[in-house]
Amino acid sequence: MTILGIETSCDETASAICKDGKIISSVISQQIIHSTYGGVVPELASREHEILLNRVVYKTIEEAKIELSSLDAISVTQGPGLNGTLLTGISFAKGLGLGLGIPVIPVNHLEGHIFSNFIADPSLKFPFVCLLVSGGHTQLWFIEHFENYTLLGETRDDAAGEAFDKGARILGLGYPGGPAIEKASSGGDPSKIKFPRSLLGKNNLEFSFSGLKTSLLYYVDSLTELQNETKKDITASYQQAIIDVLVEKLRRAINYTKTETCVIAGGVASNRVLRKCLTETLIGKSIVFPELKFCTDNGAMISYLGELKLKSNKYSSLSFSAKPNLKL
Numbered sequence: 001m002t003i004l005g006i007e008t009s010c011d012e013t014a015s016a017i018c019k020d021g022k023i024i025s026s027v028i029s030q031q032i033i034h035s036t037y038g039g040v041v042p043e044l045a046s047r048e049h050e051i052l053l054n055r056v057v058y059k060t061i062e063e064a065k066i067e068l069s070s071l072d073a074i075s076v077t078q079g080p081g082l083n084g085t086l087l088t089g090i091s092f093a094k095g096l097g098l099g100l101g102i103p104v105i106p107v108n109h110l111e112g113h114i115f116s117n118f119i120a121d122p123s124l125k126f127p128f129v130c131l132l133v134s135g136g137h138t139q140l141w142f143i144e145h146f147e148n149y150t151l152l153g154e155t156r157d158d159a160a161g162e163a164f165d166k167g168a169r170i171l172g173l174g175y176p177g178g179p180a181i182e183k184a185s186s187g188g189d190p191s192k193i194k195f196p197r198s199l200l201g202k203n204n205l206e207f208s209f210s211g212l213k214t215s216l217l218y219y220v221d222s223l224t225e226l227q228n229e230t231k232k233d234i235t236a237s238y239q240q241a242i243i244d245v246l247v248e249k250l251r252r253a254i255n256y257t258k259t260e261t262c263v264i265a266g267g268v269a270s271n272r273v274l275r276k277c278l279t280e281t282l283i284g285k286s287i288v289f290p291e292l293k294f295c296t297d298n299g300a301m302i303s304y305l306g307e308l309k310l311k312s313n314k315y316s317s318l319s320f321s322a323k324p325n326l327k328l
């Protein structure tokens with residue numbers, strides 16, 4: 001089966017082709033327009049998708065060396081995400097699907113992130129625990145089987161990616177904050193400043209990052225000037241405070257569910273320090289990370305999941321619409 005996946009939930013215009021479980025092409029265009037504003041401007045993002053979608057999809061088809069007529073279905077992100085940007089992708093997918101006379105399958109973006117791990121490791125077996133860490137979500141899931149998922153815990157306030165983005169803004173590092181903080185922290189001392197680690201009480205599987213962000217703000221305000229050397233240590237310490245909590249909560253979730261395998265998903269999964277800390281802590285467990293290019297938003301995860309949904313006949317008619325608050 002050959003599926004075209006389209007992703008426009010936020011500021012990446014992306015599409016990919018999945019053929020019999022393998023990604024044969026993937027194009028991601030990150031909208032740079034938002035960096036000037038320090039965050040995603042929803043209206044601008046929708047307009048950019050409108051401009052970029054046709055080109056991105058055309059390139060994806062070209063790179064896959066297939067004809068449009070060989071597509072069996074189109075899958076598209078239904079939510080969660082920004083209403084306007086989701087609608088842009090859905091309208092495009094429906095138009096193309098109608099024209100080609102093939103099904104259009106709505107896909108949950110979060111489920112897509114989780115399943116991006118099967119692209120990295122096709123031998124991945126159920127059940128497993130997933131730490132889903134993106135710009136909008138920080139959740140721990142027990143993934144028993146395809147479409148059988150239990151939420152073990154999530155953040156009470158900011159998501160981990162949001163903590164990176166807001167921290168970067170406080171430090172004047174630009175957007176997106178995660179890669180900027182990771183880069184700026186290189187060579188810094190992660191134990192220099194004692195930032196808080198929240199909700200570490202016994203058995204707690206929830207997260208909270210808003211206190212950490214406030215604590216960074218107060219710390220930076222207390223300095224007379226922010227020198228580069230100091231900045232290295234601040235970013236390294238701030239990043240470590242986020243990572244310590246993520247690692248500890250995942251460790252607990254694995255113990256609680258008595259699972260041997262865990263996967264990481266979402267944009268924050270591309271953080272190399274997080275990957276290193278997880279590998280060093282979860283000794284004896286099998287840990288799967290998505291490929292770096294498939295951690296942040298991409299069309300590959302949407303096309304991969306689209307194929308699974310098509311195979312299981314789990315798709316609706318063209319009457320579906322965007323669901324900005326779609327839950328898993």
Ligand code: KG4
Pocket residue numbers: 010133134135136137160161162164165176177178179182266267268269270271272295296297
């Ligand atoms: O999954 P994603 O692309 O979009 C959402 O679904 O939200 O995740 C984006 C988030 C942003 O908050 C970004 O700062 C963060 O992932 N991120 C990172 C890194 N790369 C992206 N956070 C930490 N370290 C990184 N290297």
Ligand code: ZN
Pocket residue numbers: 109113134135266267296297
């Ligand atoms: Zn995402």
